Amino acid sequence: VDHVVVVGAGLAGVRTVEALRGRGFGGTITLVGRERHRPYDRPPLTKSVLLGESDTTFVDTDLAALRVAFRPGVSATALRPGAVETTEGELRYDGLVIATGADPVRLPGDGPQHVLRTLDDAHELRAALVPGARVVVAGAGWVGAEVATAARRAGCAVTVVEAGPAPLATAVGPEIGARTERWYDGVDLRLGSMVHSVEEGGVELVGGEFLDAHVVVAGIGVRPAVQWLADADLDLHNGVVVDEHLRASLPGTVAVGDCAAWWSRRFQDRLRVEHWDTALNAPEVAAASLLGEDAVYDPVPYFWSEQFGHMVQYAGHHPAGERLLYRGGSEGKWSAVWLRGDDSLAAVFAVDRPRDLVQGRRIIGAGSRLDAERLVDPDVPLRDC
Ligand code: FAD
Incomplete structure (x- = not known):
C-alpha cells in the first residue's frame, strides 16, 4: 500500500491516520473532510460547548507530524475501485478508509x-x-x-x-x-x-x-453518512457492512466509526455503534487490517451521557428479551443490568454509579455469570456477585 485515502476527518478518521503511522506506514496519507475544521470531538458539543464552558474541542493531534495531506472543506461524492471522486477532483488510492460518520435526521x-x-x-x-x-x-x-x-x-x-x-x-x-x-x-x-x-x-x-x-x-437520530457510496460496488446495509476485521466488501477498503456496521464475534450480531469509544478504538484494528495484519475488533461497546446533573453510562449489547434487574430504587444512584438465560451479563446501565459500569464492562468481557439474588443488592459490588 502506497497511498491511503481517509474519507471523513472526524475522530475515527484522524485516529486511523495516527494508527497507520503508529504501525510504521511510510506512504502517503490524504485525509478528506467535508467540514472546514480540523478534527474535533463531538461529545462536548452538547455539554461544555452548549453550556458556554468551552468554545472548541479539537482533537489533540499534530497533523504536520503525522505527514498527512489534510483537505478540509472537501467532500467525497462517489467511489469506484481505485479512485474517490471529490468536490475538488479525483483522488487515486490503493488503500481506502471510510470514516464519514453520520448525519442528523x-x-x-x-x-x-x-x-x-x-x-x-x-x-x-x-x-x-x-x-x-x-x-x-x-x-x-x-x-x-x-x-x-x-x-x-x-x-x-x-x-x-x-x-x-x-x-x-x-x-x-x-x-x-x-x-x-x-x-x-x-x-x-x-x-x-x-x-x-x-x-x-x-x-x-x-x-x-x-x-x-x-x-x-x-434530536431524532442520525443516519450513516454513506449516500456518496450509493453507486459504489460495496455492500451497504445500515452503513458500510464490514467483517470482524473492519474490512468492507471492496478490496483494500476498511470502514470505521459511526458509519461502519461490523460483525461482532462476542455478540454474534452485526453492530453499528454511534459512540465515541468506537471511533477512538476501532481505528487500531482498521489500520492493521488495511496493512494486511490479522486484527479483530470485538469490544464491549461503551457510551456515556451527562443529563440533568446525572452521569449515565452504558456498556454491552442487549437484544430484546433479556432479563432486566435493578440495583437500587429509581431515586438517587442506581443501575440496571441485563442477564442472559445462562445468567451471564449482556449489558449494564449505570446512573451515577461508575463502579458498576467499570466492573460490569469487565464482567461482560470475561463472559462470567452472576448470582441474580446478590446482584439486586446495590451494596454488593458487581464483581462480587
Ligand atoms: P463523525 O464524528 O461524524 O465524523 C465524520 C466526519 O466525516 C464529519 O466531519 C463529516 O463532516 C465528514 N464527512 C461525512 N461525509 C463526508 C464526505 N462525503 N466527504 C468528506 N467528509 C465527509 N458519544 C458518546 O459515547 N458519548 C457522548 O456523550 C456523546 N455525545 C455526543 C454528542 C453529540 C452532539 C454528537 C453529535 C455525538 C455524540 N456522541 C457521543 C457520539 C460520538 O461523537 C460519535 O460516535 C463520533 O463522533 C463518531 O466519530 P466518527 O469519526 O465515526 O464520525
Whole structure:
C-alpha cells in the first residue's frame, strides 16, 4: 500500500491516520473532510460547548507530524475501485478508509430548525439559548436530553416532544427510560407525541396542536453518512457492512466509526455503534487490517451521557428479551443490568454509579455469570456477585 485515502476527518478518521503511522506506514496519507475544521470531538458539543464552558474541542493531534495531506472543506461524492471522486477532483488510492460518520435526521416542514452534529451547529444553537426563549426539542434520546439540560440551565422554557412512551425508550427500553422521567422537572415533557412539521414560529404536532417556539431542535437520530457510496460496488446495509476485521466488501477498503456496521464475534450480531469509544478504538484494528495484519475488533461497546446533573453510562449489547434487574430504587444512584438465560451479563446501565459500569464492562468481557439474588443488592459490588 502506497497511498491511503481517509474519507471523513472526524475522530475515527484522524485516529486511523495516527494508527497507520503508529504501525510504521511510510506512504502517503490524504485525509478528506467535508467540514472546514480540523478534527474535533463531538461529545462536548452538547455539554461544555452548549453550556458556554468551552468554545472548541479539537482533537489533540499534530497533523504536520503525522505527514498527512489534510483537505478540509472537501467532500467525497462517489467511489469506484481505485479512485474517490471529490468536490475538488479525483483522488487515486490503493488503500481506502471510510470514516464519514453520520448525519442528523431533520424534521419535516419549512420552518427554521437546529440540528446538533457539528461545532458550527453547537455555536448557532448556543447563541439561540437565551433566557426566556421558548425551546421545543424533538426527541428525548441522548442528544435531546442533553440539549434540554443545557436549555434549562440557560433559562429557556423547554418542551420536549417524544414519540415513544418514555425518554431514552429507543436506546434502553421504556422501563428504564421511565425511571429518567423525573429528571425532566421544570420541562414540559410530551410523551407519545410527534412533531408533524416545523413551521414559522413553532411546530405543529401530529393531531394538530401548535406549540409556539423561538427555537426548534431536532434530536431524532442520525443516519450513516454513506449516500456518496450509493453507486459504489460495496455492500451497504445500515452503513458500510464490514467483517470482524473492519474490512468492507471492496478490496483494500476498511470502514470505521459511526458509519461502519461490523460483525461482532462476542455478540454474534452485526453492530453499528454511534459512540465515541468506537471511533477512538476501532481505528487500531482498521489500520492493521488495511496493512494486511490479522486484527479483530470485538469490544464491549461503551457510551456515556451527562443529563440533568446525572452521569449515565452504558456498556454491552442487549437484544430484546433479556432479563432486566435493578440495583437500587429509581431515586438517587442506581443501575440496571441485563442477564442472559445462562445468567451471564449482556449489558449494564449505570446512573451515577461508575463502579458498576467499570466492573460490569469487565464482567461482560470475561463472559462470567452472576448470582441474580446478590446482584439486586446495590451494596454488593458487581464483581462480587
Ligand atoms: P463523525 O464524528 O461524524 O465524523 C465524520 C466526519 O466525516 C464529519 O466531519 C463529516 O463532516 C465528514 N464527512 C461525512 N461525509 C463526508 C464526505 N462525503 N466527504 C468528506 N467528509 C465527509 N458519544 C458518546 O459515547 N458519548 C457522548 O456523550 C456523546 N455525545 C455526543 C454528542 C453529540 C452532539 C454528537 C453529535 C455525538 C455524540 N456522541 C457521543 C457520539 C460520538 O461523537 C460519535 O460516535 C463520533 O463522533 C463518531 O466519530 P466518527 O469519526 O465515526 O464520525
